[in-house]
Amino acid sequence: MSKLTELKKFYSGKRVLLTGHTGFKGSWMSLMLHMLGAEVYGYSLEAPTEPSLYDILGLDALIYSEIGDIRNYEKLQTFFDKARPEVVFHLAAQPIVRTSYVFPRETYEINVMGTVNVLECARKYNSTHDEKIKTLLNVTTDKVYENNDEEGHAFIEDEKLDGYDPYSNSKSCSELVTHSYKKSFFNVADGEVTRISTARAGNVIGGGDFAKDRIIPDCVRDTIEGKTIHVRNPYSTRPYQHVLEPLYVYLLIAMQQAMDESKADYYNVGPDEVDAITTGDLADKFVSSWGEGAGWHTEAEADAPHEASFLKLDTGKLKRVFGWSPVWHVDEAVDQTVKWYHAWHDNENMLEYTEKQISEFLSC
Numbered sequence: 001m002s003k004l005t006e007l008k009k010f011y012s013g014k015r016v017l018l019t020g021h022t023g024f025k026g027s028w029m030s031l032m033l034h035m036l037g038a039e040v041y042g043y044s045l046e047a048p049t050e051p052s053l054y055d056i057l058g059l060d061a062l063i064y065s066e067i068g069d070i071r072n073y074e075k076l077q078t079f080f081d082k083a084r085p086e087v088v089f090h091l092a093a094q095p096i097v098r099t100s101y102v103f104p105r106e107t108y109e110i111n112v113m114g115t116v117n118v119l120e121c122a123r124k125y126n127s128t129h130d131e132k133i134k135t136l137l138n139v140t141t142d143k144v145y146e147n148n149d150e151e152g153h154a155f156i157e158d159e160k161l162d163g164y165d166p167y168s169n170s171k172s173c174s175e176l177v178t179h180s181y182k183k184s185f186f187n188v189a190d191g192e193v194t195r196i197s198t199a200r201a202g203n204v205i206g207g208g209d210f211a212k213d214r215i216i217p218d219c220v221r222d223t224i225e226g227k228t229i230h231v232r233n234p235y236s237t238r239p240y241q242h243v244l245e246p247l248y249v250y251l252l253i254a255m256q257q258a259m260d261e262s263k264a265d266y267y268n269v270g271p272d273e274v275d276a277i278t279t280g281d282l283a284d285k286f287v288s289s290w291g292e293g294a295g296w297h298t299e300a301e302a303d304a305p306h307e308a309s310f311l312k313l314d315t316g317k318l319k320r321v322f323g324w325s326p327v328w329h330v331d332e333a334v335d336q337t338v339k340w341y342h343a344w345h346d347n348e349n350m351l352e353y354t355e356k357q358i359s360e361f362l363s364c
């Protein structure tokens with residue numbers, strides 16, 4: 001059975017509440033869920049970038065969208081009542097490391113109290129409705145681990161959670177909040193029905209990302225403006241993968257844990273070791289895939305804030321539990337990404353184009 005058929009069997013007709021639906025991952029996720037036949041209820045602030053994938057795809061016409069702050073508990077609770085979700089994905093966050101150095105308090109409020117609010121709404125919803133939420137996934141990051149050695153061991157799920165910068169650390173806290181809620185209020189042994197997991201994904205690339213301080217959007221902006229791409233940290237290694245890889249994993253975990261409680265757990269999500277490459281190598285691949293007009297250079301930045309320079313994830317648990325393996329390796333991921341931006345730059349119908357990429361991926 002193809003991924004598409006398997007997911008459709010579960011998601012078709014399901015009511016799904018998704019936070020962060022206007023963001024980069026959230027927009028891809030909204031479209032995937034829509035294609036799977038789910039009723040999508042999105043809750044987040046306006047799209048964080050201009051242009052945004054959300055607007056490019058015209059998602060307002062395809063899903064139910066509520067603009068609201070994740071810190072506004074009452075509004076979120078009302079939205080849960082409206083959406084009556086069977087499935088919840090929590091993606092809303094302040095997700096940029098550098099921004100977290102400028103706005104640490106807001107980053108903690110959004111990423112930690114936002115998670116508390118989502119879990120609290122789920123708890124309240126279950127206690128006041130006959131229909132219950134069946135499955136909930138909290139999206140965190142590979143940066144949740146304490147990262148002292150920077151020597152290259154691959155992190156496993158049991159390692160200490162203590163991210164360095166405010167973004168990473170707020171996501172470590174988001175993990176801990178989830179663990180506590182799961183044990184205290186959603187304990188299956190006490191007859192609770194909502195299964196909860198977290199997914200710690202690495203850096204993703206893909207069409208439609210326009211965020212600041214991310215390597216592919218930086219490459220696209222500079223190249224389109226006819227500039228040489230400026231690469232901040234060419235020697236830092238990152239586990240890059242196409243955005244569809246973790247999104248498929250999120251859908252898979254939420255589906256499988258709904259059917260089998262033992263699958264509810266904490267999972268690393270990342271590419272195979274061969275796909276953990278330096279940012280300079282990624283820039284090389286971008287340049288050769290884009291073709292004429294692209295090139296990159298680097299200059300050391302004075303006073304650059306600390307960013308972990310080595311991050312590898314052990315994804316053995318995900319593979320063992322779900323029989324999962326990545327679909328697109330890094331060369332294919334860069335090619336698919338560059339093709340998307342070319343199509344967008346050439347004013348193609350981007351809803352159709354993006355649906356085609358999703359179908360291609362899910363048919364592998």
Ligand SMILES: NC(=O)c1ccc[n+]([C@@H]2O[C@H](COP(=O)([O-])OP(=O)(O)OC[C@H]3O[C@@H](n4cnc5c(N)ncnc54)[C@H](O)[C@@H]3O)[C@@H](O)[C@H]2O)c1
Pocket residue numbers: 019020021022023024025026043044045046047048068069070071090091092093094095110139140141142201202203204205211
């Ligand atoms: N993009 C990556 O490489 C990557 C890697 C690992 C984990 N993640 C995680 O995936 C999730 C989505 O990331 P993204 O790359 O799509 O980010 P994004 O910035 O594109 O989207 C963030 C979303 O959160 C919403 N949001 C921000 N503050 C909010 C608030 N106060 N109230 C309500 N909504 C708010 C935004 O409106 C947007 O919809 C985040 O939790 C992020 O930490 C992303």
